[in-house]
Amino acid sequence: MKKYIIFSIFLLTFSLVVPAFAAVQNSTPENIGRKVIVWRESADITRARASARSHATELKYLPLVRASVVEVTSSAELAALSASPDVASISDDPIATIMLVDRDRERVIHESARASARNRRNATPPPQSIPWGITDINAPAVWSGGNTGDPIKVGVIDTGISSSHPDLIANIKGGVNTIKPIRGWNDDNGHGSHVAGTIAALNNTHGVVGGAPQADLYAIKVLNSAGSGYYSDIIEGLQWAINNNLQVVNMSLGGTTNYQPLHDAITAARNAGILVVAAAGNSGGSVIYPAAYPEAIAVSALDSSHALASWSSRGPEVDLSAPGVSVYSTYKGTGYATLSGTSMATPHVVASAVLLLNSPIGSYDTNGNGHWDPSEEVQKLEDTATDLGASGPDSLFGFGLVNALAAVQ
Numbered sequence: 001m002k003k004y005i006i007f008s009i010f011l012l013t014f015s016l017v018v019p020a021f022a023a024v025q026n027s028t029p030e031n032i033g034r035k036v037i038v039w040r041e042s043a044d045i046t047r048a049r050a051s052a053r054s055h056a057t058e059l060k061y062l063p064l065v066r067a068s069v070v071e072v073t074s075s076a077e078l079a080a081l082s083a084s085p086d087v088a089s090i091s092d093d094p095i096a097t098i099m100l101v102d103r104d105r106e107r108v109i110h111e112s113a114r115a116s117a118r119n120r121r122n123a124t125p126p127p128q129s130i131p132w133g134i135t136d137i138n139a140p141a142v143w144s145g146g147n148t149g150d151p152i153k154v155g156v157i158d159t160g161i162s163s164s165h166p167d168l169i170a171n172i173k174g175g176v177n178t179i180k181p182i183r184g185w186n187d188d189n190g191h192g193s194h195v196a197g198t199i200a201a202l203n204n205t206h207g208v209v210g211g212a213p214q215a216d217l218y219a220i221k222v223l224n225s226a227g228s229g230y231y232s233d234i235i236e237g238l239q240w241a242i243n244n245n246l247q248v249v250n251m252s253l254g255g256t257t258n259y260q261p262l263h264d265a266i267t268a269a270r271n272a273g274i275l276v277v278a279a280a281g282n283s284g285g286s287v288i289y290p291a292a293y294p295e296a297i298a299v300s301a302l303d304s305s306h307a308l309a310s311w312s313s314r315g316p317e318v319d320l321s322a323p324g325v326s327v328y329s330t331y332k333g334t335g336y337a338t339l340s341g342t343s344m345a346t347p348h349v350v351a352s353a354v355l356l357l358n359s360p361i362g363s364y365d366t367n368g369n370g371h372w373d374p375s376e377e378v379q380k381l382e383d384t385a386t387d388l389g390a391s392g393p394d395s396l397f398g399f400g401l402v403n404a405l406a407a408v409q
Contacts, residue, residue, distance in 0.1 A: 031078045034059070034093040036232055037068045038261060043086035055080040062232060064239040064268055065261040069093055069232045096234070096255050098159065098191045098227035101282060101311055101340040125166060125206035125334065132304055133198065133323030137348050138405035139211040142355050143203070147408060149212025149354040154199055155241045155249040155274075157234065158192030160185045160221035165193060167207040167330050168217065171200045174244070175219030178236040179229060185219035189227050190332035192219065194339055195252050197330030198347035199354070207336060208329055211351025211404065212358075218246060223253070231255075235265040242272045247357060250350045251278040251296070252343035254288035263293055270295040275374045277350045279342035281313030292317045297378060300397060301325060301345040306388055308396045312342055318398040319378070320385055322348035352404040353377055359408035381407055 035056075039048050049068055052058060055077045056070040072078050082090055130140060142148075153173070161172055163186040175185035187193045200217050201210035220237040223229040234253070241249050249269065269276055276296040281288035291298035292315075301312040301324025308314070309325050324345030331337040357372050364376045382399040384406035393399045 031075045032072050034230065035070050035072050035078070035081075035090050036062075036093045036261060037070060037081060037090050038088045039066045039068070039086055040088045041066070048084065048086035051084060051086070052081055060232065060236065062235050062239065062261070064242070065235060065264045067232075067235075067261055069230075091259075093230045093232050094255065094257060094259060095228055095230060096223075096253060097229075098189070098223060098253055098343065101309075126336065128204060128206050129208060129328070131198070131208055131328045133327050133344075133348050134209065134211050134351075136304070136323050137211060137352055137402055139351060139355065141405045142408055143213070145408075147355055147358050148203070149200060149215035149351070149358055151214075151216055152212065152248065152354045152357050153216045153218060153244075153246045154212075154350060154354060155218045155220050155237075155244075155246040156192050156196050156199070157220045157222055157237045157241070157249055157251050158187075158195055158253065159189035159223045159225070159227055160187035160192045161196045161217060161219035162187045162193040162330065162332050162334070163219075165197075165330050165334050167201040167204070168193065168196055170202055171213075171215060171217045172196075173216045173218060175221065176237070176240045177221040178233040178240070179221065179224055185221040187219070187221070187332045188225040189223065190335075190337060191223075191227055191252070191339075191343065192221070193332050194327075194329045194337060195250055195343065195347045197336075198327065198344065199250060199351045201330055210329075211348060212354035215351075215354045218244065220249070231259055231262055235261055238265040238269050241274055242269055246274055248275045248277065248350055248353050250347050251276060251290060252341075252346045254279055254281050254291055256286075256288055258289055258292075262290060263295075266290050266293050266295050270374050273373060275353055275377050277346055277353065279346045280315075280318055282311045282341050282343075283313055284311050285313055287313050287315040287317040297349060297381070298398070299324075299342060299346045299349050301340070301342045302388075302397075302401065306401060308389075309340070312345075312396075314395050316395050318395060320349050320381060320399055320402045321345065321388065321397040322402050324348075349381070349402045352402045352407055353381060355404050356380060356407045384409075
């Protein structure tokens with residue numbers, strides 16, 4: 001199991017963040033811009049929010065963490081907000097971005113261009129193949145027993161999911177856009193669709209097949225077309241996952257600052273029965289957040305020889321490892337792409353968790369309620385992982401390569 005360690009936050013390419021809470025955190029000389037106000041437990045929220053709106057524009061309220069997101073236009077406004085006895089803290093709303101391994105940025109551009117040209121010439125998608133990572137986690141052997149992930153509910157907290165992809169659309173059951181709700185959850189970047197395909201691309205005659213090809217997918221769009229977004233939008237996405245009774249969420253994002261409202265939201269999701277699986281990071285250094293939180297499963301990335309990718313983050317927080325190098329999956333629109341990163345490793349663990357949730361709990365029912373809870377799921381996934389590296393859990397592979405077949409037995 002992971003230990004509590006405090007680092008900083010950054011979503012898989014890098015992020016602009018501020019230190020976690022003092023009373024007020026400064027990130028710009030004028031102390032203006034988007035801020036997060038966390039209200040004291042003793043505060044009357046309705047009255048406190050009304051008072052804050054007399055000094056700044058409220059952009060959204062986050063009930064999960066008792067916080068308001070506001071736009072501050074002057075130092076005087078910030079001073080007035082800070083003077084309120086209802087305020088526990090005010091901080092910048094950090095910006096985070098997705099991370100792909102650099103060499104794959106160019107690869108995906110060219111591969112997508114080729115796919116678009118092919119689709120213009122011929123509407124027929126490529127013949128179906130099983131990506132190496134799906135075979136590596138032994139998912140096909142689980143399907144042969146009739147377990148394909150139906151009807152487990154999975155949230156992809158990311159850039160959205162393509163609403164027109166023939167390998168995904170039948171499994172998408174809903175979604176939300178926490179950035180601009182009126183614009184919907186369609187993926188305008190590609191990263192979220194790639195993740196979704198590894199989890200639950202359909203088992204049909206074309207494209208690829210995901211590890212749990214009949215799981216229910218929910219697109220939780222918290223990042224924009226450039227792959228960046230505010231932490232507050234991620235927190236709102238977790239609130240949506242809780243409200244809609246999702247069972248697993250994939251967070252192929254992260255950062256280097258330990259941001260308390262995010263930790264509180266992750267904890268709330270875990271307490272609501274949601275298994276949170278997150279990418280360890282691509283810096284080759286310390287595990288990033290939210291993966292470093294003990295309430296999340298941190299996933300490192302392997303190549304096809306089961307060597308740790310040189311850029312994969314490592315540390316005592318790593319729980320499991322999974323295929324993350326040259327992973328072929330669905331992409332935005334109707335395309336397909338090959339990408340690398342702990343972003344790509346994470347959905348392999350999610351797919352395995354989905355198959356586990358669809359299997360009998362047996363002796364792992366430690367609380368006697370008759371169904372899987374997150375702590376029980378984590379224990380089974382760790383107990384059945386294929387050990388890699390030094391004997392036992394280590395800082396590179398955690399408990400080892402996730403093994404879907406062993407997990408469901």
